[in-house]
Amino acid sequence: MRQFFGWLSLVVLMVFLVIGALFIMRPFGEPPSVMDDYIIDNAQEEAASNNVVAAVLFDYRGFDTLGEATVLFAAVTGALLVLRASHKKEET
Amino acid sequence: MSKIVRTVANQLILFVVIFGLYVIIQGHVTPGGGFQGGAIIASGAVLLIVASGSQEIKTWLRERRLSVVESSGALLFILLAFAGIGTVFFFNFLVGSRLFGGIPSVGPNPGDVWTGGVIPLMNLGVGLKVMAGLSAVVLALALFSGGEELEE
Numbered sequence: 014m015r016q017f018f019g020w021l022s023l024v025v026l027m028v029f030l031v032i033g034a035l036f037i038m039r040p041f042g043e044p045p046s047v048m049d050d051y052i053i054d055n056a057q058e059e060a061a062s063n064n065v066v067a068a069v070l071f072d073y074r075g076f077d078t079l080g081e082a083t084v085l086f087a088a089v090t091g092a093l094l095v096l097r098a099s100h101k102k103e104e105t
Numbered sequence: 106m107s108k109i110v111r112t113v114a115n116q117l118i119l120f121v122v123i124f125g126l127y128v129i130i131q132g133h134v135t136p137g138g139g140f141q142g143g144a145i146i147a148s149g150a151v152l153l154i155v156a157s158g159s160q161e162i163k164t165w166l167r168e169r170r171l172s173v174v175e176s177s178g179a180l181l182f183i184l185l186a187f188a189g190i191g192t193v194f195f196f197n198f199l200v201g202s203r204l205f206g207g208i209p210s211v212g213p214n215p216g217d218v219w220t221g222g223v224i225p226l227m228n229l230g231v232g233l234k235v236m237a238g239l240s241a242v243v244l245a246l247a248l249f250s251g252g253e254e255l256e257e
Contacts, residue, residue, distance in 0.1 A: 059197070060197055060221065060224060061222055062133035062134070062209075062220060062221040062222075063133065063134050063209055063220070064132070064133050064135065066138075067133040067224055068133070068224065070138065071133075071195075071223070071227045071228065072197045072224060075186055075194070075195030075227075078182075078227075078231070079182070079186065082179055082231060082234060085234065085238055086176075086179055086234070086238070088238075088242075089172070089238040089239075089242055092245060093168065093172065093241060093242070093245050096246065096248075096249040097245070097249065099249065
């Protein structure tokens with residue numbers, strides 16, 4: 014019974030948050046935000062690169078690129094671990 | 106593979122590597138960047154492995170060394186990110202300094218490679234990382250899969 018009430022409260026909280034997010038969402042079709050305008054206007058002075066995509070990737074959203082690099086690192090590490098382990102097992 | 110394929114691949118790998126380095130270095134001026142250029146160079150490694158077989162590649166290219174290169178690329182990226190921590194993490198602290206050129210003029214312009222502050226260096230780090238990582242995975246698959254070697 015206690016578990017049931019726990020799940021119920023979780024569901025109620027989720028529904029509340031989703032409905033709240035629906036209310037504060039921008040109406041469909043409106044220009045999305047001022048962020049992209051800021052980047053388009055100021056990327057060349059602040060990052061000094063002609064390719065604004067590169068400026069966004071490595072300057073404004075550097076954390077995102079760091080996460081991508083971490084994902085790649087984890088993938089390579091996992092692949093090498095598994096392949097080396099299977100190779101050693103075959104040899105012995 | 107046959108001798109023709111091996112010879113052509115040995116000639117072609119130079120152009121593949123040069124094109125990949127071009128995409129990495131020019132990443133902040135033209136479309137491209139570290140990920141794309143690294144993937145191009147890794148495809149060159151795939152070409153060599155397919156052409157001459159993994160046992161021959163093994164004599165001069167080990168996936169352990171490639172792992173070292175990959176980790177050093179990641180370290181370069183993170184150190185460049187930490188270098189600007191006086192202001193903010195990932196701050197572009199080299200913009201406008203004399204070493205890395207001025208700020209390019211707004212509008213269509215030829216594009217100077219020496220602008221961009223830390224962005225080209227970060228591109229280089231990410232390019233090293235992607236190149237070595239993908240090559241290491243492909244080489245490990247070719248070496249350790251235990252399948253039959255392609256002959257003739």
